[in-house]
Amino acid sequence: MAKSYEDIFENNKKWVEAKLAVNPEYFHDLAKTQHPDYLYIGCSDSRATAEELMGVGPGEVFVHRNIANVVNTLDMSSTAVIQYAVEHLKVKHIIVCGHYNCGGVKAAMTSQDLGLMNPWLRTIRDVYRLHQEELDSVTEEDKKYDRLVELNVQEQCINVIKMACVQERYILDEYPIVHGWVFDLRTGKIIDLEIDFEKILKDIQKIYNLTDSDWVMSKKNNKNFI
Ligand code: ZN
Numbered sequence: 001m002a003k004s005y006e007d008i009f010e011n012n013k014k015w016v017e018a019k020l021a022v023n024p025e026y027f028h029d030l031a032k033t034q035h036p037d038y039l040y041i042g043c044s045d046s047r048a049t050a051e052e053l054m055g056v057g058p059g060e061v062f063v064h065r066n067i068a069n070v071v072n073t074l075d076m077s078s079t080a081v082i083q084y085a086v087e088h089l090k091v092k093h094i095i096v097c098g099h100y101n102c103g104g105v106k107a108a109m110t111s112q113d114l115g116l117m118n119p120w121l122r123t124i125r126d127v128y129r130l131h132q133e134e135l136d137s138v139t140e141e142d143k144k145y146d147r148l149v150e151l152n153v154q155e156q157c158i159n160v161i162k163m164a165c166v167q168e169r170y171i172l173d174e175y176p177i178v179h180g181w182v183f184d185l186r187t188g189k190i191i192d193l194e195i196d197f198e199k200i201l202k203d204i205q206k207i208y209n210l211t212d213s214d215w216v217m218s219k220k221n222n223k224n225f226i
Contacts, residue, residue, distance in 0.1 A: 036062045039085040039176070041078065041156070042097040043069045043104065048183050050097070053190060062089055068104030068152065069096055070123045071159040079163065085176075086165045092175045094160055097190070098153040099183040105149050124148070127155045150193060153180040157195050164210035170201065171216045 019026045038061040040050040050063045064081040071078050085091045098105070107114060108124035128135055131151050138144040157180045160166060169176060178200075180193040205211075 030058055034059050034062075034089070036060055036085075036089060037092045038062065039064070039082065039089075039091045039094045040097060041065070041069055041071060041082075041095065041160070042183075043067065043099055043102055045099060045102065047185055048097070048099045053183055053188075062091060067117075067120060068102055068108070068124055069098050069156055070104075070120065070152075071096070071156045072120075072123050073159065073162070082160060082163060083165045086163075086169050090169075090173070092177070094166070094176045094178045095181055096153050096156045096160065096178070097181040097183055098149045098156075099185055100146055100149055101185050102149055105152055106145060109145065109148065124152055127152045130155065150180075150182055153182060153193060154195055156180075157197075158200060158204065161197070161201055161204050162208045162210075167201070167205065167209070167211045168216050171211055171213055172220050 016027075023029075036059060038054075038056075040054070040061050041064045042048055042050055044065045044067055050061055050065070051057065054061060062081070062085050064078055066075075066078065071082070073079065082094070085094070104121065105124055107117065108121040108128070114121060128148060128151075131148075135144055135147060135151070138147055157178050160178050166176060166178070178195070178197050180195040182191045182193060183189075184191055
């Protein structure tokens, strides 16, 4: 771990040397292109690092992180990342990964004006409202906090599945599959919430159906389709 700013460059030098010692062409190959199978949408929290907790290296996962792993329809950043990952990188799996002890989720559970954070965290307060009956029935504050983390992941997965690019690509290729995970900082383990992607997609499309199967298949036959 870096103790000072200068240590970061020393760490980088050692990392480059270690990579080249194993494969002299490592960076030459890395610079060519990327074909990640995974899009990871996680929290910006410094303790929840995508590559490290998944045990993957450069080139293996496309990453988007923001406060409390929110996918908001009006947020150009997360939606552009998802569209690029689905249409151009053709990722096979989209993972929304929350984590216990999430400061963003905790802030959304508190009664206070958080300024610019209000509209961002409102998405999580909306999750609470959608699941108020269940959450209000949990008497222990820590358990309620953990459950809201899980429900937030579930709802953000649904927000990903609402997107036309995800629905279209699934009709064409039967992927990407959307997964919901929670990273447990207390044990280091990833918990798969095992959301039922097929069922959510089917339910979602009763209201948020942004595809026309015939039109999508005609696009498939057009070689210019990306
Ligand atoms: Zn967090």
